[in-house]
Amino acid sequence: MMHPIRILGIDPGLRRTGWGVIEVLGNRLSFVASGTVTSDNKISLAERLVQLHDGLTRIVSDQNPEEAAVEHTFVNKDAGATLKLGQARGIALLVPSLAGLPVAEYAPNLVKKTVVGTGHAEKEQIRAMVKVLMPKAVFNSDDAADALAIAICHAHHRKAAAVLGGKRGAA
Numbered sequence: 001m002m003h004p005i006r007i008l009g010i011d012p013g014l015r016r017t018g019w020g021v022i023e024v025l026g027n028r029l030s031f032v033a034s035g036t037v038t039s040d041n042k043i044s045l046a047e048r049l050v051q052l053h054d055g056l057t058r059i060v061s062d063q064n065p066e067e068a069a070v071e072h073t074f075v076n077k078d079a080g081a082t083l084k085l086g087q088a089r090g091i092a093l094l095v096p097s098l099a100g101l102p103v104a105e106y107a108p109n110l111v112k113k114t115v116v117g118t119g120h121a122e123k124e125q126i127r128a129m130v131k132v133l134m135p136k137a138v139f140n141s142d143d144a145a146d147a148l149a150i151a152i153c154h155a156h157h158r159k160a161a162a163v164l165g166g167k168r169g170a171a
Contacts, residue, residue: 002026007158008065008101009151010056011143012073012092014039014084017052018143021063022134024155031137033063034144045084049091056095068096068103069154071111071146106153111146114153 004023011018020034037055039048060068070092073085096103109119115133116125127145130137133152139145 004030005067005155005158006032006063006065007151007154008060008063008068008096009147009149009154010068010070010092010096011146011150012070012085012089013143014045014048014052014088015041016141016143017056017088017092018139018141018145018147019056019059020137020139020144020148020151021059021065022148022151022155024158029134029152029155031134031148034137034139034148035059036141036143045087049087052088052091053095056091057099060096060099060101065096065101067154067158068101069150070096070103070105071150072105072107074108104154104158106150106157110157111149111153114156115149 002025004025006021006023009020015038017037019037021032023030023032037052039051070089073082073089076082093103112121112126113119116129123142126149127142130145130148137148139148
């Protein structure tokens with residue numbers, strides 16, 4: 001008999017890191033929980049990273065996922081902002097890995113294409129499709145909705161991600 005697989009999706013950000021937990025049983029997706037971990041922009045970068053680490057550690061402990069998925073960082077014109085986002089993403093990869101979870105990574109365009117059907121979807125389209133796929137889903141931010149979309153993407157691609165050693169979505 002199959003048992004549901006609990007997946008944690010993480011949308012990394014230095015100010016706001018979205019998280020979403022779903023369960024997958026066959027082709028059925030079920031919403032479990034979602035939220036946003038925030039950091040205080042009035043404190044040092046190191047302290048902000050600790051806030052993200054501690055918040056995600058609590059989520060992993062409370063939600064008990066079996067797998068995790070993190071969105072790849074996109075490079076923007078502001079190199080400093082990209083570097084800070086990369087550091088937050090490092091925390092998003094580290095926390096579930098320290099808990100012993102396999103962690104897959106997905107490109108933003110693959111997440112959008114998987115959930116919405118187009119790789120250039122807008123935030124509103126992602127929110128709407130997450131609600132269509134999981135009508136009971138609630139989220140307090142675009143970041144949490146994106147995290148649920150990342151978890152949904154992983155649910156659809158997890159077998160390929162395992163074969164590729166978690167390096168899926170480098171497109």
